[in-house]
Amino acid sequence: MAAINSQVRMVFDLNKCLGCQTCTSACKSMWTDGNQGQMYMFWNNVENQPGRGYPKNWQTLGGGFDACGNQLRASGLPSINQDYGAPWEYNFEQVLMTEGGSARAGLLVPSPTPAAPNDYASNWEEDVGTGTYPNSYYFYLPRICNHCSQPACVAACPRRAVYKREEDGIVLVDPTRCRGYRHCVRACPYKKIYYNPLEKISQKCIFCYPRVEAQQPGETTQQFLARQGGNFCVTQCVGRIRYTGYAEDLTSSVYKLVEVWRVALRLHPEFGTEPNTFYIPPLSPPVQGGTGQRIPVDLLANLFGDHCAQTHAQRVARIQEVFSILEGERARVAGGGTSELITILTAYAEDDRIQT
Amino acid sequence: MTTRFKQSIRPPLFRWWGPVLILLALIRPAGAAVTIDAVYVAAIGNGLNPTDPAWSQATATTVALDSVIGPTGVPQLLPTAQWRYLQVRAIHNGNQIFFRYEWADGTNNLSVADTPLFADAVAMEIPFTVSSSIAMGNQREPVNILYWRADLVKPENLVSGGAGTVQKSPDSEALPISHSQSRTALPGSWTVIIQRPLQGTYNPPAQSGNLVTLNRGGNYRICFAQWDGAQEERNGLKMVAGSWQTLQVH
Numbered sequence: 001m002a003a004i005n006s007q008v009r010m011v012f013d014l015n016k017c018l019g020c021q022t023c024t025s026a027c028k029s030m031w032t033d034g035n036q037g038q039m040y041m042f043w044n045n046v047e048n049q050p051g052r053g054y055p056k057n058w059q060t061l062g063g064g065f066d067a068c069g070n071q072l073r074a075s076g077l078p079s080i081n082q083d084y085g086a087p088w089e090y091n092f093e094q095v096l097m098t099e100g101g102s103a104r105a106g107l108l109v110p111s112p113t114p115a116a117p118n119d120y121a122s123n124w125e126e127d128v129g130t131g132t133y134p135n136s137y138y139f140y141l142p143r144i145c146n147h148c149s150q151p152a153c154v155a156a157c158p159r160r161a162v163y164k165r166e167e168d169g170i171v172l173v174d175p176t177r178c179r180g181y182r183h184c185v186r187a188c189p190y191k192k193i194y195y196n197p198l199e200k201i202s203q204k205c206i207f208c209y210p211r212v213e214a215q216q217p218g219e220t221t222q223q224f225l226a227r228q229g230g231n232f233c234v235t236q237c238v239g240r241i242r243y244t245g246y247a248e249d250l251t252s253s254v255y256k257l258v259e260v261w262r263v264a265l266r267l268h269p270e271f272g273t274e275p276n277t278f279y280i281p282p283l284s285p286p287v288q289g290g291t292g293q294r295i296p297v298d299l300l301a302n303l304f305g306d307h308c309a310q311t312h313a314q315r316v317a318r319i320q321e322v323f324s325i326l327e328g329e330r331a332r333v334a335g336g337g338t339s340e341l342i343t344i345l346t347a348y349a350e351d352d353r354i355q356t
Numbered sequence: 357m358t359t360r361f362k363q364s365i366r367p368p369l370f371r372w373w374g375p376v377l378i379l380l381a382l383i384r385p386a387g388a389a390v391t392i393d394a395v396y397v398a399a400i401g402n403g404l405n406p407t408d409p410a411w412s413q414a415t416a417t418t419v420a421l422d423s424v425i426g427p428t429g430v431p432q433l434l435p436t437a438q439w440r441y442l443q444v445r446a447i448h449n450g451n452q453i454f455f456r457y458e459w460a461d462g463t464n465n466l467s468v469a470d471t472p473l474f475a476d477a478v479a480m481e482i483p484f485t486v487s488s489s490i491a492m493g494n495q496r497e498p499v500n501i502l503y504w505r506a507d508l509v510k511p512e513n514l515v516s517g518g519a520g521t522v523q524k525s526p527d528s529e530a531l532p533i534s535h536s537q538s539r540t541a542l543p544g545s546w547t548v549i550i551q552r553p554l555q556g557t558y559n560p561p562a563q564s565g566n567l568v569t570l571n572r573g574g575n576y577r578i579c580f581a582q583w584d585g586a587q588e589e590r591n592g593l594k595m596v597a598g599s600w601q602t603l604q605v606h
Binding site: 076077078079080081158159160177179180181182185194195197200 | 436468469519520522523588590591
């Protein structure tokens with residue numbers, strides 16, 4: 001048994017996510033542009049919910065632990081072309097004349113053209129809503145590795161090639177120890193650990209640890225960011241929806257959002273891995289001619305909760321409680337008052353969001 | 357904050373497992389331990405060619421792969437009906453030794469190029485010391501493994517000091533190890549020949565080097581494992597000979 005002295009956390013405010021995929025592009029260009037075996041990987045992805053997600057149907061594939069226990073659940077292994085989506089290239093140089101000369105093609109087309117059974121990719125279902133007009137709905141769900149407190153990938157690796165760092169709880173794969181068994185891919189219920197078929201090893205989100213570690217004592221957040229510090233998906237986030245900090249830092253925004261204001265919930269806590277990413281569930285407009293939220297609370301309760309033992313009814317109640325807190329604090333500020341919660345969620349300064 | 361988390365699912369091996377295994381072996385029918393004769397053939401044309409005349413002088417020995425690896429990391433005997441069989445031949449010319457493995461496998465699994473794909477594999481294990489734990493060696497008595505997998509350019513030279521510690525030796529690529537692989541038509545079988553020099557690189561006094569030396573006239577403990585990629589077998593998911601066999605180098 002290993003002990004963790006400190007734990008990084010990330011909070012996503014889904015009310016502010018605009019689905020721009022800048023986080024995805026930032027992560028992709030920073031970490032998974034190395035070789036052909038990484039092309040299908042999106043350590044950070046943003047998917048439409050309700051939807052099949054990335055990889056396809058990951059929520060029902062299996063993995064994690066059974067009923068808050070320590071027995072790993074069975075799971076399927078997604079296929080690169082059919083479930084994650086085969087990587088393709090666009091004919092930019094033919095259409096956009098980036099090489100000079102005249103355009104040789106009028107249309108931007110992907111190559112290879114995704115066709116059945118490989119007609120799938122990350123963000124395949126962008127802006128595909130559910131429900132009937134005018135009450136159709138969807139929301140964006142950004143996902144990274146959750147750097148879980150009970151990481152199933154770590155438990156599943158017989159070689160201890162996957163490990164959780166004592167100093168900050170970041171979960172990493174040692175590429176020199178990994179032999180590509182893929183027990184970790186099977187075990188992760190979020191399917192956030194990927195197999196590189198070229199290098200024949202598993203790879204995953206590293207919480208930008210070389211960038212996070214870079215902060216010098218006494219350095220301001222502005223100085224830190226100017227030196228390319230901080231999680232790249234966080235610093236590039238256009239909507240400023242992401243917050244990072246340490247679970248035990250009582251002054252951090254992540255601590256206040258999760259533990260004090262209790263407005264941030266875990267994604268699928270029933271998987272039993274105690275994820276360290278948290279989501280503020282999305283409010284939505286009322287259905288036409290009614291008062292109910294357009295995104296059903298029941299649907300959100302299928303996704304979000306506090307811990308693995310919570311019942312569905314308890315999760316529904318918690319989401320209603322979160323909405324009540326959010327609406328109450330919004331009304332307070334609209335009425336001329338002040339609210340610590342709304343100040344944090346507004347994220348006036350980068351210091352409010354980036355606290356690792 | 358101090359958080360304790362679920363670490364590896366495998367507890368360490370316990371000393372009392374040895375006597376328990378011997379007892380189990382006595383009361384349950386295991387595959388009989390065999391001796392593999394590495395026959396001296398002065399003139400070997402191309403030992404990697406299964407039709408080379410030198411192979412007619414070899415003795416075919418059948419090794420029962422009678423066990424799987426249990427949750428504690430040691431072999432667990434299976435009912436006879438579930439055993440697989442590995443036919444082993446070995447020849448040498450005083451310099452190079454050739455191990456020839458043949459086994460039935462109806463599915464041809466050559467690739468690991470997608471997450472759900474696993475390739476067929478076979479391995480032989482020889483301790484660096486006189487003996488060791490059959491279950492991937494132990495810390496003081498490491499084992500040397502030659503590991504062939506259908507997708508690899510050449511077999512890997514592995515060293516291991518206990519379950520979960522196996523690794524490719526840093527000099528694996530440079531070691532003069534080569535192989536050939538071929539399949540017969542349905543119902544399907546593999547023929548894999550692995551060539552290595554008798555002279556290894558392991559130096560016992562300094563405990564350096566990663567390829568065990570095989571001397572003429574010597575007897576060595578040897579064990580085998582086989583993986584069927586179609587059944588997603590890899591790592592400890594494999595069929596093994598549950599006890600040491602003998603390699604006799606003539």
